[in-house]
Each structure stands twice: as structure tokens, then as C-alpha cells.
Amino acid sequence: MSASFRNFVVARVLLTVPMVLILVTMVFFVMRVLPGDPIRSQLGPKVSEAQAEAIRERLGLNRPLTVQYFDFLWRMVTLDFGNALTQGERPIRDELSELLPATIELTLPAMTLTAVVGVLSGAYAAQRRKRPADYAIRVFSIVVYAIPVFFLGLMFQIIFSVRLGLFPLAGRMDALLLRDFRPVTNFYVVDAIVQGNWPALKSLLLHLVMPSVTLGLILMGPFIRLTRVNMIEALQADYITAGRARGLPERRLTYRHALRNTFIPILTLIGLQFALLLAGAVLTETTFSWPGMGRYLVKRIELRDYNAVQSVIAVFALAVGAISVMVDVLYAFVDPRVRY
Amino acid sequence: MVTTPGGGKDTLVQIRDLSVTYHTRLGPLSAVSGVSFDIRRGEILGLVGESGCGKSTLGRALMRMVAPPAEISQGQLLFDGEDIMAYDGEKMRDFRGRRVSMIFQDPLTSLNPVQRVDEHVVEAIQVHEPQTTIRVALNRARTLIQTLGIRANRLRDYPHQLSGGMRQRVMAGLGLVLNADLIVADEATTSLDVIVEAKLLDEFKRLRDEFNLTILLITHNIALVAQIADRIAVMYAGQMAEVGDVVTVFDDPCHPYTEGLLRSVPNVKLNEREVLYKMGGEPPNLTHPPMGCRFHPRCPMAMPICSAEEPALLPVVGDVEHLVHCWLHQPQTRGAEAQA
Amino acid sequence: MSRKSLYSLFAALVVLAMVLSGCGGTPEATVAPTAEVPAVEEPAEARPLWTPELKQAFAAAIDREVIVDRVFEGRNTPAYHMVPAGYPYATEPFLDKYGTRDLEMAKALLTDAGYTEANPFVVDLWYPPEHYGTTTADVMQVIKEQLEETGLMQVNLQSQNWAEYVNAFVEGEAYPVFMLGWFPDFVDPDTWLTPFSSCIQSPDNGVNYCDEKMDELLLKAAASSDPAVREATYAEIGVYYAEQVPTLPLFFEPEFITYRDGVEGVTIGAPFEFNYNVLSFGAGASPASGNTDTIIIGTTDEVNSLDPQDAYATHDWEILKNTGLTLLQYTPGTADLVLGAAAAFPEVSDDGKTFTFTLRDDLRFADGTPVTSADYVRMWDRFANEGQVSGLIQIYVESVEAPDDLTVVYHLKDSFGFFDALTATAPFVPAHPDTFPTDSIVAFPDKIDGTGPYRMVSLTSGQQMVLAANPEYSGEPAIIPNVIIRYFADPTTMSNAVEKGEIDVAWRTLGPVEATRLQDVAGLNVVKIDAPTLRYLVFNMNYMVGGE
Structure with missing residues (x-):
């Protein structure tokens, strides 16, 4: 690795810090500007004002804003995050250590599906341009983009689970297996494999199919279209003609030559779609009762739980930042012409 | 109607009455119209003409690589005695690269920018000879590159890391790696500077001498043809104007167009007071070519029959190898005799 | 974004934070004590909006059966008292006093209070659009229509999302009349009455109602362990409640339980x-x-x-x-x-x-x-x-x-x-x-x-x-x-x-x-449960009019 490349990576990583900082600061202030008070929102009118005030005092909500702000920043650096303001005041780190792996287990296969199927379909459509397959794929990409997530999820549930009984309906694992399951990392798939718990693994994978396919399909549209457009252009390049003149088969030209040259815009899209992935995860998690961060975030916003919302947004921002850095770094490996 | 000496073991390619039509929105455009000629084994045939005369199209047609909206509308293509118009997709794919290969004008865009030099070569080998192991293929690649005057350590480079001349040699190498019988060099040296061009041409000559290669040199640069070609074919407006031994044609051009071409070449020893010769007029619109001989609007020696009937490509009196497409040199003309 | 502008932005945000904290921008600072009600400079003519007559007009004008039929297809149960029917000592005083509806009584009450068609009783009716389900808006619409049928009222529906809504009615100034829900803490009429009509507890629910007689009755009923005494007292409370209308019960929402064969x-x-x-x-x-x-x-x-x-x-x-x-x-x-x-x-x-x-x-x-x-x-x-x-x-x-x-x-x-x-x-x-x-x-x-x-x-x-x-x-x-x-x-x-x-x-x-x-x-059995989930209207006794 050249020195300039190393410098580039370091600079990129460092750039993530102000990005996360700004985002978290914005959330901090927006949450407090939003009307509604965390204590009242959750407890409703049943709790007397005196009691509510006492709780507020105990939670440190009456301290000056700057104090709260810097306290939170410091906590974040030490990954402390504090406790949720309401509903049990569970330490947020505990919550996140359960929710984050769940969301990752859902979104990773979804993203893989999106990227792989999306890109390959787009390439296929480009190769079969103006033929029925091309039109079919283009229609598919629009339909899948327009369908609301929960609708698709519900349809899958009704058709494949209730009517056909092929897949379980919701949740991460079968109830009885979950009862005896001892997660360690909360990445259930990893834990199941490490423990050699094959029935649990099977249940996990079956439960994973519908939610990740739902989420994967929803995000696929842009991939298909972007790949197709870039591929059409790439397929008209001179080196493709030259390759054809050498007797290289069409399939090879499409998938080995043209496709590799369209990776840069695809990589960029992956980086961008990642943020949408987390948004889509919210609805998917709700439809399939998947215990992930998206669901948690929405609930906490409703409850005006400052701590929890800030923490989750911080984690999201870090994740998006990390992916963004990885994408930038990957450019160097995908396209040899990129120099640092 | 065509009569040409043909057949025999030393004829590699026989083209008879070949026409390539572009289907444009303004109507069909005959880019190549009824062209017939031979390419002999081991010769360097220079195919010259103005831009848009159809020489590149002809070159591609030889490999059946005319892309839609163009198509080979009629004609016979015999390669080594076999009718390649009858080949199906798979046979044609095998044919390309292995029996005929093409070197393109711009080697930077004709090489895949994300593929290394050795990968290019190895791929070409493995596609056509699948049983070849990678090690063997790499060895062949190394030997070949070195034969072309490129050091072996450049094998792992990407196209953009090589100079123009080296890239073109790589292209040449790709053309040779499968021991093709015919190399079609489509403006192969146009993008190179004169010194590099000269080196490359020497290379071609050497290869021809050593491996008995046949080279179809498509170019608009007549001087080039004079330098290394054995025979020359002159195209105008999609038709073959004159074919013959290079010395003969240069010394004694029969077709007025050829004459004009030769006179247009700037002389290195151009006298101060000499004016550059320009041929009058423009090449015709090929959607509505002129009646009769296509050159007649610009021909200084046009006769009435020229605008009425098309001549045929016939041998000049006294030299069976020298063919010309002109009423000046054919019977049934009432004009002055052609210059001998 | 250049590095310089990034720094400036960050600095601006930090300054903003300090300014905001300097203003002590925490929610409590904006809570006004409920006792000092009108604005400082106003002449002391401000008085509570709600009289018992006005509240009775409301009680008479609404038709719970119609609400339940139109919005809930008859599933819900009209509430003729704050206390649910299955509870000990439950009665139906609102039904006794107003029947299912008495439009004439409502009109008479409003006319006596001085309202006419040209000068109707104008009031803002508040509700939270999401917290109790999306049917809430429909319920409020029907109530508005029923009230306006008197010809002497003009009801403006206002909504606010739950978090702000709670804040607003707890502070006790903004809403004249608003909707709430209630779920009991224990099985006794007291938990349905005291929280809304006792001097001590009613502010917690935004009612701000205080009446000596009501307090006396409530205490008497709560204090006694004698079922006969409790029964009689709660009956009396019921009648008084229907007269005073601290809150107006609307309906009980059922729950459903489904189980397989x-x-x-x-x-x-x-x-x-x-x-x-x-x-x-x-x-x-x-x-x-x-x-x-x-x-x-x-x-x-x-x-x-x-x-x-x-x-x-x-x-x-x-x-x-x-x-x-x-x-x-x-x-x-x-x-x-x-x-x-x-x-x-x-x-x-x-x-x-x-x-x-x-x-x-x-x-x-x-x-x-x-x-x-x-x-x-x-x-x-x-x-x-x-x-x-x-x-x-x-x-x-x-x-x-x-x-x-x-x-x-x-x-x-x-x-x-x-x-x-x-x-x-x-x-x-x-x-x-x-x-x-x-x-x-x-x-x-x-x-x-x-x-x-x-x-x-x-x-x-x-x-x-x-x-x-x-x-x-x-x-x-x-x-x-x-x-x-x-x-x-x-x-x-x-x-x-x-x-x-x-x-x-x-x-x-x-x-x-x-x-x-x-x-x-x-293969499934669906059972409707009469849940003690009440929806009711609160009349905020701290809502003032007059002055200025």
C-alpha cells in the first residue's frame, strides 16, 4: 500500500468524525425543539406533575443544554450512551447490543440480494436490449420500486406463510427453539453455527428468508436501472468490439468485461442505498416483528426519548460513514486507473 | 459481372459481390456495393480510400462483424475455400480470433482498462483452446510479448500504464497469439506518431516474413501502403476502384481517382511555390449514389456512358493482375483509349 | 465542503448550543402555574368558561348510540356513566337524566345561557388524532355535528399529536374541552370518579374541577366498607355527576381475543x-x-x-x-x-x-x-x-x-x-x-x-x-x-x-x-371483551374567558 493511499484512507476515516458529530448535534437540538416531553409522552396523564418533575430531575433533563450536550458527547466517545429515558430505563448499550446484530442480520442478506440480483438482472437486460427480457426486467424494476414495503411484506406473509405454509410468519426463530437458545454475540446465525445448534440455524434461516427478500426487492429497482444504463454504454465500448473480434463469447463480454467496468457507479450506489436500507428496515422489522434497531428508533421518537434517539442516530451515522469510507477505498481496487 | 483470377492454393480470401447495407431512417445506405477481390496468402494488401468509402466496413464484413442497423445484404465470403456466410454463431465466434483477427485504431479504448495485459492474452488463448493451462498460456503470452519487443515485466501492467506504441503491439500480439491466418489492421497506426508507426510497420513486415502472415492493411495513408504493401486496393464510395500490384499502380494508375489520390499526397520535398493538389468535389451521399459510375461527378475524364451505366472491375489490357473499375479501360467505350 | 466552512459550521452550532442553554431552554420554564390564570395586565373580569348548564347542554346534545353505530358499526358500548356496567355499585345516571339524547333540553339550556343562532356558543374541541386510533377523528366529527344540530353552537375541531397534547392539558390553560381515555387501576367506582372530580386529583387529568359537595360524597363513599352505604352514596354521586358533568363519558371500547379451536x-x-x-x-x-x-x-x-x-x-x-x-x-x-x-x-x-x-x-x-x-x-x-x-x-x-x-x-x-x-x-x-x-x-x-x-x-x-x-x-x-x-x-x-x-x-x-x-x-374463535377502556370529554374548569 502506497503512502499516499494510506494517507487517503486515514483522511477519509477522520472525515467521518465531523460528519457524525454534526449529525448527532442536529439530532440533539431537533429532538429538544420538537414539542412534547419524554416523561409525559410515555406516562400520560396518570402520573402527577410533581412526580413527573421529580423524574425529570432525576434523569438530568433540567440541566442546561450545553451540559447535557457535552455529557452526551463524552458518553458517546466512551460508548456509554446512558439509559433510555423512559419505559424501563434500560441501558441503551444493552438494547443496542441486542438490536444492532438483529438489524445487521436482516440487512446484510437483503443488501447482498439487492446488489447481486439487481446488478445481474441489469446486465442481462442490457445484453438483451430491446428484446422481451429487457422490457420485462425494466417493468419489474419499476414495480418493485413503487410497491410499499409493508404491502410487499404482508403479501409474502399471506401467500407464502399463511396459505402455502412454506415459511414462518414472523420473528427471528421458532418459539420453542428460542426458549433453549443461548445467544452470545446476538448474531444468531453466528451463535448457532458456533454452538453447532443446527435446528436453531435452520429455523433462523427460514425466518430470515421473507424479511430479507422483501427488503432486498424493494431496494433493487435503482440497481437494475443503473446497471442496465451503464452496461449499455459499456457494451458499446471499443474494447467490447475488440473482444468480440477475438472471438470472446457474448456472455463473457457482458459479465466479465462490461460489468467489471460498471462497478464504480454501482459501488457508489451501494454506498448511497445503504442509508435507505436502514430506513426500509424499519417497515420490514415492523411487518415481520423483527426485533431490530429500526423499530426501536421509531418507538423512541414517538416517546421523545432523547437519549435513545441520539444514540441510535449516532450508531446509524457511524455505520453509514464506515460504509462510505469502505466504498471510497474499494474504488482503488476496482478501477486501476484511480490513483491517490 | 466479375472476372478475376481466383482460386488456387495461394488464395486465402475470396470476396465476391459483397454488399453491406445500412438501414438508416433516411433509407438504405449501401456502404459497400458489389465488391469483389482476393487476398492472397502471405501478402500485405493495402486497402485505401477516403473516409467513408467503406473500407472499414469491408474489413469488418470480412469477420462478419457489421453491427445492426447494418447487414451484409449479399455476397460470398470464402475463407480458405470455406463459405463463412454459412457459419452459425458458435462457428463464427471460433473463427474470429483464431483464423482472422483485427487490430483496431485506438489501442487505449480497444483494451479493457481494468484488465492486465497478460490477462488479455491468457483469456484469448483459453477461450479458443480451453484445455490450455494457465501456466502454458502465460508462457505463450510472455514469449509473444517479448517477440513484439515488449519487456516481460510489462505483462502485469494495465493498458493505461503503457505507451501508445506498446499498446498497439499488445493489440498486434492479441492478433497473433492464436496464430491467425489473416490480420486485418484497421487504421492500426493512425493514432501513432511517425517513428513509432515505422517501427510497428517493420514489426508487421517481420512477422509476415517469419510466420507467413497475411495482412489486410486498411488505411487512408497511401504512403504507408507504398512502403510495405505488396498489393493495393483502392475503394471509392463503397466500390472497388482499382486493385493491383503496388508498384504497378503507383507507377501507372489507371483509375482517375487513384491518380487524383496519388497526386494529393504531399511531397516531402515540396517546393515552396508548388500548390497542394486537391481533388474537386465531395464523396457522394450513399443513400442516393450517382447513376452509373459513382465517381463520374468528380471525374476529370468523365464520358457520357459514365453517368449512364456502371462499369465492371476488369483487368487492364496486358496485365491480368491489375484490375480497374472504369470505362476508360473497358470495351464498349466510345472515348479515347486509356493511357497504357 | 471545504475544511474552513466545516469548522465555521461547527463553531456556529456550538455557539447556538450555548445560547440555547443560556436561555434555559428546558420545558419546565414554560409551564405556567395553573393558579394564576389570566394574563397579568388583564382586568379581573376573567371567569371560567364552563357553567354546569353549558356542560349539561353538551351532555344532552350528544347521542352515543349514533356515534357507536356510525363510527364503530355498533361494536362499542355507549357509556352512561364513568363507571363501567360490570363494576360494583354501577348506575347509569346520564341515561336517567338525558335519555339517549335530548336535543330540546340542550337547546333550552343554551338559549337560557344567552346564545342565539346569530350568536352561538363557539368553542374549540380538542383531540389527539393518533393516540386513540384513527377512528378518533370520526368520533369528533360526529360529536361536532350532533352539537351543532342545536343550531346554537359552533364547534371547531382541533387536533394535536399526543406528546404535545399531554403537555398542553396538564398545563391546564390551552384547551376548553378535550377528549381523553381512561383505564382503571383497580376494580372500584372510586378510581373512575375521584381522579376526575375530586379537588386534589382532578387537575392531574386536566379537569381542574373542585366542588365541596362532590368531595364530601366521594370521601363518604370511599371511606365506608359497608356495601349498602357505598351503594347508596355512589348512586347519589352518579346523579350529582350527571348534573355537574365534570367529564362527559362517551363509550367503552371493546377488546378482542382470538383463539384457535x-x-x-x-x-x-x-x-x-x-x-x-x-x-x-x-x-x-x-x-x-x-x-x-x-x-x-x-x-x-x-x-x-x-x-x-x-x-x-x-x-x-x-x-x-x-x-x-x-x-x-x-x-x-x-x-x-x-x-x-x-x-x-x-x-x-x-x-x-x-x-x-x-x-x-x-x-x-x-x-x-x-x-x-x-x-x-x-x-x-x-x-x-x-x-x-x-x-x-x-x-x-x-x-x-x-x-x-x-x-x-x-x-x-x-x-x-x-x-x-x-x-x-x-x-x-x-x-x-x-x-x-x-x-x-x-x-x-x-x-x-x-x-x-x-x-x-x-x-x-x-x-x-x-x-x-x-x-x-x-x-x-x-x-x-x-x-x-x-x-x-x-x-x-x-x-x-x-x-x-x-x-x-x-x-x-x-x-x-x-x-x-x-x-x-x-378454526378460530373471536370473542369480544367488554373492556373498561373509556373515552370521555373533559371540561377544563381553568379555561377562562372574558377580560381584555
Whole structure:
């Protein structure tokens, strides 16, 4: 690795810090500007004002804003995050250590599906341009983009689970297996494999199919279209003609030559779609009762739980930042012409 | 109607009455119209003409690589005695690269920018000879590159890391790696500077001498043809104007167009007071070519029959190898005799 | 963005933070004390908007039957009193006074108050559009139409989302009349009346009503342990309530429970308790777990807190009452108070302020630890941790004594005849000392070794809770030894689950839409439960008019 490349990576990583900082600061202030008070929102009118005030005092909500702000920043650096303001005041780190792996287990296969199927379909459509397959794929990409997530999820549930009984309906694992399951990392798939718990693994994978396919399909549209457009252009390049003149088969030209040259815009899209992935995860998690961060975030916003919302947004921002850095770094490996 | 000496073991390619039509929105455009000629084994045939005369199209047609909206509308293509118009997709794919290969004008865009030099070569080998192991293929690649005057350590480079001349040699190498019988060099040296061009041409000559290669040199640069070609074919407006031994044609051009071409070449020893010769007029619109001989609007020696009937490509009196497409040199003309 | 501008932006944000903090921008600073009502400079002509006559006009003008039919297709139950019909000492004073509707009376009242068609009574009617479901807007629309049918009223519907809504009515100034919901804490009319019409408690619900006579009656009814006295007094309160209309009850929303064929023992009565220990699998059952020793119950609720001296949500109380034994309890499906952890009904002192309970001698936590009166004193001490529910108990109880191992003495702040009913609530479940320390609240214990028919074995947050039969339970063992509570994020998914057979029972909150759909599905039983979930209108006595 050249020195300039190393410098580039370091600079990129460092750039993530102000990005996360700004985002978290914005959330901090927006949450407090939003009307509604965390204590009242959750407890409703049943709790007397005196009691509510006492709780507020105990939670440190009456301290000056700057104090709260810097306290939170410091906590974040030490990954402390504090406790949720309401509903049990569970330490947020505990919550996140359960929710984050769940969301990752859902979104990773979804993203893989999106990227792989999306890109390959787009390439296929480009190769079969103006033929029925091309039109079919283009229609598919629009339909899948327009369908609301929960609708698709519900349809899958009704058709494949209730009517056909092929897949379980919701949740991460079968109830009885979950009862005896001892997660360690909360990445259930990893834990199941490490423990050699094959029935649990099977249940996990079956439960994973519908939610990740739902989420994967929803995000696929842009991939298909972007790949197709870039591929059409790439397929008209001179080196493709030259390759054809050498007797290289069409399939090879499409998938080995043209496709590799369209990776840069695809990589960029992956980086961008990642943020949408987390948004889509919210609805998917709700439809399939998947215990992930998206669901948690929405609930906490409703409850005006400052701590929890800030923490989750911080984690999201870090994740998006990390992916963004990885994408930038990957450019160097995908396209040899990129120099640092 | 065509009569040409043909057949025999030393004829590699026989083209008879070949026409390539572009289907444009303004109507069909005959880019190549009824062209017939031979390419002999081991010769360097220079195919010259103005831009848009159809020489590149002809070159591609030889490999059946005319892309839609163009198509080979009629004609016979015999390669080594076999009718390649009858080949199906798979046979044609095998044919390309292995029996005929093409070197393109711009080697930077004709090489895949994300593929290394050795990968290019190895791929070409493995596609056509699948049983070849990678090690063997790499060895062949190394030997070949070195034969072309490129050091072996450049094998792992990407196209953009090589100079123009080296890239073109790589292209040449790709053309040779499968021991093709015919190399079609489509403006192969146009993008190179004169010194590099000269080196490359020497290379071609050497290869021809050593491996008995046949080279179809498509170019608009007549001087080039004079330098290394054995025979020359002159195209105008999609038709073959004159074919013959290079010395003969240069010394004694029969077709007025050829004459004009030769006179247009700037002389290195151009006298101060000499004016550059320009041929009058423009090449015709090929959607509505002129009646009769296509050159007649610009021909200084046009006769009435020229605008009425098309001549045929016939041998000049006294030299069976020298063919010309002109009423000046054919019977049934009432004009002055052609210059001998 | 260039580095320089990045720094400037950050600096600006920091400065902004400091400025905001300097302004002390925390919510409390904007709460105005409810006592000093009008703005400082206004002349002292401001008076409360609401007179009893105006409120009666409202009560007369609305037609609950129509609301229930139009918005809820007849599913809901019109409420003619704050107290639900199944409760002890319940009456229907609003029906008595106004019938189902008396438009003429409403018009007369408004005319007498001086309103005409040209000069109608204009008022803003507030509601939260999401918190009570999307039907709320429709309900308000019908109410508006009914009120305006008098020709002498103009009602402007206003909505605000829940978080701000709560703030606003607790502050007590912004809303003249608004909608709220209520769910009882214990099974007694007092919890339906005192919170809204007593001088002390009504501000907490934004009513700000204070009347000497009402307070007297409420105290009298609450203080007595004599059923005859209570019955007569509550009847009197009812009549007075319909006259004074501190709040106007609208309707009760039912709940639905769905269970697959073969599941038996599902019975939920007025106390709205779901007892898992009487559930069983009968003939023709195909348990979701594949085994008749395990039943799976679905819910869309979430666990809020499982600490008995903190928990204050319906689902939490349900779990606590299935894993713990209260002093007194209800026979499943009824409002009959019977013995629980207590060996006998309490002795009440003459002044009604001291309740002495004798405990059973065979009480044990699920791990075998014996339960004695000391645990009840400890329970009282734990309320000092200011759990969410501590206020509920601390209003009534002054102190707790344990003269001997099996005797617990409650000294109340006043004479409260309904204290029996209070001891049947979840806060009276003893907490295991190892799991729940005296000086802190543990909302999410790893397990609960309680005194009830079940013990909680595990809780996987957001996914499921596992209960197993408690071998140390002092009563009849549970019929089905294992219960798994499966948590769903969405009622539609839950309804699909019970349809498919992945769960045996679908409980709260299924919702009327799903319930109606499931009624037509073979193999399922949908039962409507008369839940004590009330919707009512509050008349804010602190809302002032005049002045300026």
C-alpha cells in the first residue's frame, strides 16, 4: 500500500468524525425543539406533575443544554450512551447490543440480494436490449420500486406463510427453539453455527428468508436501472468490439468485461442505498416483528426519548460513514486507473 | 459481372459481390456495393480510400462483424475455400480470433482498462483452446510479448500504464497469439506518431516474413501502403476502384481517382511555390449514389456512358493482375483509349 | 465542503448550543402555574368558561348510540356513566337524566345561557388524532355535528399529536374541552370518579374541577366498607355527576381475543384479567407448539417494567399477576373478590383506616424461599424508589407494619372502603429479594421467581417471554405448564399468526379490523371483551374567558 493511499484512507476515516458529530448535534437540538416531553409522552396523564418533575430531575433533563450536550458527547466517545429515558430505563448499550446484530442480520442478506440480483438482472437486460427480457426486467424494476414495503411484506406473509405454509410468519426463530437458545454475540446465525445448534440455524434461516427478500426487492429497482444504463454504454465500448473480434463469447463480454467496468457507479450506489436500507428496515422489522434497531428508533421518537434517539442516530451515522469510507477505498481496487 | 483470377492454393480470401447495407431512417445506405477481390496468402494488401468509402466496413464484413442497423445484404465470403456466410454463431465466434483477427485504431479504448495485459492474452488463448493451462498460456503470452519487443515485466501492467506504441503491439500480439491466418489492421497506426508507426510497420513486415502472415492493411495513408504493401486496393464510395500490384499502380494508375489520390499526397520535398493538389468535389451521399459510375461527378475524364451505366472491375489490357473499375479501360467505350 | 466552512459550521452550532442553554431552554420554564390564570395586565373580569348548564347542554346534545353505530358499526358500548356496567355499585345516571339524547333540553339550556343562532356558543374541541386510533377523528366529527344540530353552537375541531397534547392539558390553560381515555387501576367506582372530580386529583387529568359537595360524597363513599352505604352514596354521586358533568363519558371500547379451536378456559371479566393458569387444550386442539404442554400467546404490547413496585402498564400487570399472588384476587372471569395470599379477609378497624391481613403459612417464592410479612413491609419500602406506580399506592397508604411473620397491618391515610380491591392489584405482588433489591428498581429481570401459578423463565426482549409452572405455588397448579408470550410489532402479522396456527391465542391488541376479518375464518374463535377502556370529554374548569 502506497503512502499516499494510506494517507487517503486515514483522511477519509477522520472525515467521518465531523460528519457524525454534526449529525448527532442536529439530532440533539431537533429532538429538544420538537414539542412534547419524554416523561409525559410515555406516562400520560396518570402520573402527577410533581412526580413527573421529580423524574425529570432525576434523569438530568433540567440541566442546561450545553451540559447535557457535552455529557452526551463524552458518553458517546466512551460508548456509554446512558439509559433510555423512559419505559424501563434500560441501558441503551444493552438494547443496542441486542438490536444492532438483529438489524445487521436482516440487512446484510437483503443488501447482498439487492446488489447481486439487481446488478445481474441489469446486465442481462442490457445484453438483451430491446428484446422481451429487457422490457420485462425494466417493468419489474419499476414495480418493485413503487410497491410499499409493508404491502410487499404482508403479501409474502399471506401467500407464502399463511396459505402455502412454506415459511414462518414472523420473528427471528421458532418459539420453542428460542426458549433453549443461548445467544452470545446476538448474531444468531453466528451463535448457532458456533454452538453447532443446527435446528436453531435452520429455523433462523427460514425466518430470515421473507424479511430479507422483501427488503432486498424493494431496494433493487435503482440497481437494475443503473446497471442496465451503464452496461449499455459499456457494451458499446471499443474494447467490447475488440473482444468480440477475438472471438470472446457474448456472455463473457457482458459479465466479465462490461460489468467489471460498471462497478464504480454501482459501488457508489451501494454506498448511497445503504442509508435507505436502514430506513426500509424499519417497515420490514415492523411487518415481520423483527426485533431490530429500526423499530426501536421509531418507538423512541414517538416517546421523545432523547437519549435513545441520539444514540441510535449516532450508531446509524457511524455505520453509514464506515460504509462510505469502505466504498471510497474499494474504488482503488476496482478501477486501476484511480490513483491517490 | 466479375472476372478475376481466383482460386488456387495461394488464395486465402475470396470476396465476391459483397454488399453491406445500412438501414438508416433516411433509407438504405449501401456502404459497400458489389465488391469483389482476393487476398492472397502471405501478402500485405493495402486497402485505401477516403473516409467513408467503406473500407472499414469491408474489413469488418470480412469477420462478419457489421453491427445492426447494418447487414451484409449479399455476397460470398470464402475463407480458405470455406463459405463463412454459412457459419452459425458458435462457428463464427471460433473463427474470429483464431483464423482472422483485427487490430483496431485506438489501442487505449480497444483494451479493457481494468484488465492486465497478460490477462488479455491468457483469456484469448483459453477461450479458443480451453484445455490450455494457465501456466502454458502465460508462457505463450510472455514469449509473444517479448517477440513484439515488449519487456516481460510489462505483462502485469494495465493498458493505461503503457505507451501508445506498446499498446498497439499488445493489440498486434492479441492478433497473433492464436496464430491467425489473416490480420486485418484497421487504421492500426493512425493514432501513432511517425517513428513509432515505422517501427510497428517493420514489426508487421517481420512477422509476415517469419510466420507467413497475411495482412489486410486498411488505411487512408497511401504512403504507408507504398512502403510495405505488396498489393493495393483502392475503394471509392463503397466500390472497388482499382486493385493491383503496388508498384504497378503507383507507377501507372489507371483509375482517375487513384491518380487524383496519388497526386494529393504531399511531397516531402515540396517546393515552396508548388500548390497542394486537391481533388474537386465531395464523396457522394450513399443513400442516393450517382447513376452509373459513382465517381463520374468528380471525374476529370468523365464520358457520357459514365453517368449512364456502371462499369465492371476488369483487368487492364496486358496485365491480368491489375484490375480497374472504369470505362476508360473497358470495351464498349466510345472515348479515347486509356493511357497504357 | 471545504475544511474552513466545516469548522465555521461547527463553531456556529456550538455557539447556538450555548445560547440555547443560556436561555434555559428546558420545558419546565414554560409551564405556567395553573393558579394564576389570566394574563397579568388583564382586568379581573376573567371567569371560567364552563357553567354546569353549558356542560349539561353538551351532555344532552350528544347521542352515543349514533356515534357507536356510525363510527364503530355498533361494536362499542355507549357509556352512561364513568363507571363501567360490570363494576360494583354501577348506575347509569346520564341515561336517567338525558335519555339517549335530548336535543330540546340542550337547546333550552343554551338559549337560557344567552346564545342565539346569530350568536352561538363557539368553542374549540380538542383531540389527539393518533393516540386513540384513527377512528378518533370520526368520533369528533360526529360529536361536532350532533352539537351543532342545536343550531346554537359552533364547534371547531382541533387536533394535536399526543406528546404535545399531554403537555398542553396538564398545563391546564390551552384547551376548553378535550377528549381523553381512561383505564382503571383497580376494580372500584372510586378510581373512575375521584381522579376526575375530586379537588386534589382532578387537575392531574386536566379537569381542574373542585366542588365541596362532590368531595364530601366521594370521601363518604370511599371511606365506608359497608356495601349498602357505598351503594347508596355512589348512586347519589352518579346523579350529582350527571348534573355537574365534570367529564362527559362517551363509550367503552371493546377488546378482542382470538383463539384457535381446542383452546379452552379463555375467560376475561370486568377486572380485565387474563389468567393463564385456567387455560387448557381440549379435544380437537392442535397446539402451535406441537405439544399440549405449551401454549403460545401473541401480543403487540411491549414489556415496560416487570418490577411489581414500578410496573403500571396493562401487559406488565398481566404478567405480574400470573407470576405473583396478590393478597386478594378475583375468580377468573368475574368481579368476585376471593382470597389470594391472604388466609382470610382483612380485619378493618372501626375508623376504617387500619386493615390487618393474615397471610397463608405456605407462601413461597418459586425457588422455595418462604414469604413472610417482612416481605410486605419491604414491598412498601420499595415504593420509595419512586417507581411509576408508587404514587397510586402512596395516595392511600400511610405505613405498613409486620407485628409477626404472618400478619401485615396497613395504616391508611384515610378511611378507604375499596382498599380490598386495591390489594388485588399487581403492586401487591411480593418481589423476590434477590431479584428486586430494596433500594432500586429492576425493570427487566432475567427471571421472576414469584408466588403465582407461573414463574418467568426468560425474557428475550422484543421476541418472547417464557413462563413455566411454579412448583411452589400455594394454589391449584396451572393446567398447561408452559406459556410462551410471543411479541409482535403489528396486529396484522399477529392475526396472520393465529390464523396460520403459529400461535394459539391472539390477545391485545388485535383491533376491530382484524377481529372482524378473523371471525369468518374457520378454526378460530373471536370473542369480544367488554373492556373498561373509556373515552370521555373533559371540561377544563381553568379555561377562562372574558377580560381584555
